[in-house]
Amino acid sequence: MSVTLADQDRPELRKVIEEIVDSGFTGMTLRVHDERGVWSGSAGVAERGGIARPPIDGHVRIGSNTKTFTATLALQLVAEGTIGLDTPAADYLPGFGLDERITVRMLLQHTSGVFNFTGEYYDDGTYAPGIPATTAGQEWVDNRFKTYRPQELVELALSKPARFEPGTGWSYSNTNYVLVRLLIEKVTGRSVAEEMQRLILGPLGLSGTLVPDGPEIPGPHAHAYYRYEEAGEHKTVDVTRQNPSWISSGGDMISTVQDLHTFVSALLGGKLLPAPLLAEMCTPYPTGVPDMDYGLGVFVLTTEGGTVISHNGGMAGHAALMYGTPGGGKTLIAALNYVDDVEMSLGEAFQKATRRLIEEVFGSGQAGPAR
DSSP states (O other), X not given: OOEEESOTTOHHHHHHHHHHHHTTOSEXXXXXXXXXXXXXXEEEOSSTTOOOOOOTTOBEEOTTHHHHHHHHHHHHHHHTTSSOTTSBHHHHOGGGOOOTTOBHHHHHHTOSOOOOTTOEEOTTSOEEOOOGGGOOXXXXXXXXXXXXXXXXXXXXXXXXXXXXXXXXXXXXXHHHHHHHHHHHHHHHSSOHHHHHIIIIIHHHTOTTOBOOSSSOOOSSBOOOEEEEEETTEEEEEEOSSOOGXXXXXXXXXXXXXXXXXXXXXXXXXXXXXXXXXXXXXXXOEEEEETTEEEOSSSEEEEETTEEEEEEEEEOSSEEEEEEEOTTSSSEEEEEEEXXXXXXXXXXXXXXXXXXXXXXXXXXXXXXXXXX
């Protein structure tokens, strides 16, 4: 086990990241800001077969943490008067045939009922597949550099039956956030990357954060892997380079643990949104999962230590965890690299890892799913 520490007086945090890597992850970096100061450390390796640790502030594909950035951007445009939170999304996107009852708020809150283009799991155990990019095994590996247009993803989703009537339930759907992306681009006349730079990345100095346009990821970074079976034989492929257009604003961004800390601390500290909109963002809609509800682009967790605002994300061998207390005074950020597979064999280990971190830093509570 290879561990590096910025501060030697937090053995409990060192122990947690060692345990997480021992549970099957290739490597992990953790950054904690709390009343005791700043602690950062890494465990495991950046690359299978190597000895180098994951870089302390390396780049990582942050998956669904992208949704928090996208929601913040949308709410900033609400604050500017460019978007109405309770305006029908169809008013901004008339070409898709959206149900006119679906509001911008419903998209951000996952209460629209629109089909999830990455596939839907229903309560009766059935599964409805989404776009080809979400198929598993050799087919996913062979198509991981394909470019998808956001419009394609939305059109496929809207060709499927809605999961429920708008506003009558909650179901996590990546389609909601691709619609928000298209809406932002329509009303501003600029790309979501340009607007993200104007309103979030530039003002906060997030030089390690980007909306990628292609398969590259800046260095330094740990490596991501995918395992599949072909002709009865297991194969493991380095998928660090992949085109995340298949997930679009549902999870395509790249960042660092330092930048994620800066972002969530600024967001929860009221530096990005007016107080009333931040309050709406962090107002939970009941998801049916105990102690874990959803606001506008964030999960609202109830822990023994109080409320924690969070979003996690996984992206084919990379994952990022992002947690902060109201006010932004305490944050927990982590980046993981691992071997992903169709069985999601590390899924349970991932949930245990996040619960363990939450207990250690914030007090016992639910850790929230990675999507």
